[in-house]
Amino acid sequence: MLLTSTTTDPAAFAAATGWAVKPEGACRADMCVPLPDDVHVDGGLDVTVLADRLGMPVLRDDDHGLVALGPATVVGRALETAEAPELELPDADGNPFRLSSLHGKKVLLVAWASW
Amino acid sequence: MWQALRTELAPPGVEVVTVALDTGGIDAAGPFIAAASPEHPSLIDEAHVSAERFGFVNVPNAVWIDEAGMVVRPSHPAHVKVSNLRQIEVTPDMGYLGEMLTELQKFNVDAATYLEAMRDWVEHGADSRWALSPDQVVEASRPRPREHAEAAAAFELGQHLHRAGHPDDAVAWFKRAHELHPENWTYKRQAWTFVTTPEGQPSDLIQADNDVYGTSWLDEVRRLGPETYYEPFGS
Numbered sequence: 001m002l003l004t005s006t007t008t009d010p011a012a013f014a015a016a017t018g019w020a021v022k023p024e025g026a027c028r029a030d031m032c033v034p035l036p037d038d039v040h041v042d043g044g045l046d047v048t049v050l051a052d053r054l055g056m057p058v059l060r061d062d063d064h065g066l067v068a069l070g071p072a073t074v075v076g077r078a079l080e081t082a083e084a085p086e087l088e089l090p091d092a093d094g095n096p097f098r099l100s101s102l103h104g105k106k107v108l109l110v111a112w113a114s115w
Numbered sequence: 116m117w118q119a120l121r122t123e124l125a126p127p128g129v130e131v132v133t134v135a136l137d138t139g140g141i142d143a144a145g146p147f148i149a150a151a152s153p154e155h156p157s158l159i160d161e162a163h164v165s166a167e168r169f170g171f172v173n174v175p176n177a178v179w180i181d182e183a184g185m186v187v188r189p190s191h192p193a194h195v196k197v198s199n200l201r202q203i204e205v206t207p208d209m210g211y212l213g214e215m216l217t218e219l220q221k222f223n224v225d226a227a228t229y230l231e232a233m234r235d236w237v238e239h240g241a242d243s244r245w246a247l248s249p250d251q252v253v254e255a256s257r258p259r260p261r262e263h264a265e266a267a268a269a270f271e272l273g274q275h276l277h278r279a280g281h282p283d284d285a286v287a288w289f290k291r292a293h294e295l296h297p298e299n300w301t302y303k304r305q306a307w308t309f310v311t312t313p314e315g316q317p318s319d320l321i322q323a324d325n326d327v328y329g330t331s332w333l334d335e336v337r338r339l340g341p342e343t344y345y346e347p348f349g350s
Contacts (some may be wrong), residue, residue: 061276111169
């Protein structure tokens with residue numbers, strides 16, 4: 001997740017990371033990680049607190065004013081749960097496509113590249 | 116290739132979704148998609164979001180997702196066809212290309228087993244021996260130690276800066292990603308292609324030694340071992 005400050009709003013954080021901030025903590029599927037009260041700051045959520053609790057590395061590029069938040073490492077696996085992460089990307093015509101729109105079908109999701 | 120599989124799998128209720136991991140976006144991936152005339156969703160992933168979320172580290176990599184939206188087979192090499200490059204007899208006069216083919220022909224690729232497994236899952240669903248339980252899926256998904264997560268953040272900075280018109284500034288972040296997660300070929304091949312692709316060409320599959328990264332596809336395959344390029348399916 002790329003940011004220009006260490007504050008973000010809950011919706012943006014959830015969309016970028018899959019972790020929703022709820023009263024019981026940062027939650028993904030049926031897993032919740034408790035959060036301290038100081039995660040809530042003026043303007044939203046303190047990313048450094050979230051990063052600490054979820055094991056997300058934080059990198060800064062001061063020349064370009066960017067903060068990059070790596071994926072969570074609380075489970076130590078690429079998938080924290082078997083529930084497929086949401087994925088919204090443009091198709092080749094530029095139309096947005098959500099992976100969850102295929103619920104009810106088996107899906108083979110294949111990554112390829114031109115390189 | 117994927118369209119042919121889609122034609123076979125669509126009647127029993129399977130959808131194929133392809134994701135192009137291309138920071139160059141539709142300009143890079145578009146000609147290949149147009150040539151394939153796909154009937155399935157063909158997505159463009161400039162920021163490699165899908166790779167981070169699902170754990171793709173090379174191409175082709177795939178996941179299987181069931182009707183309830185649950186992953187039943189986490190990221191794995193997905194070969195449905197044996198490349199013609201594997202059939203070429205390497206001769207001394209081939210030079211550098213011959214050296215590449217020699218290493219490529221050592222890769223773990225078993226398209227027959229993969230297709231058999233997929234067809235078994237399509238027919239038997241959760242009862243297929245290839246479909247994993249939720250706990251098994253998490254355990255079989257790729258390890259994500261702290262350094263791999265940091266590599267993902269570094270790669271995100273690199274590809275963002277490249278797309279934002281700062282390709283020189285992106286290099287240091289790409290290098291950091293390569294150092295932190297050397298087994299991740301998408302990080303390497305995506306970055307290398309920006310400096311090795313000849314002017315006017317759509318891509319560069321050779322990715323030879325270059326001054327910017329000081330290494331090449333061939334050097335890295337030899338350093339890590341060609342048998343690690345793709346893990347055997349089912350391992």
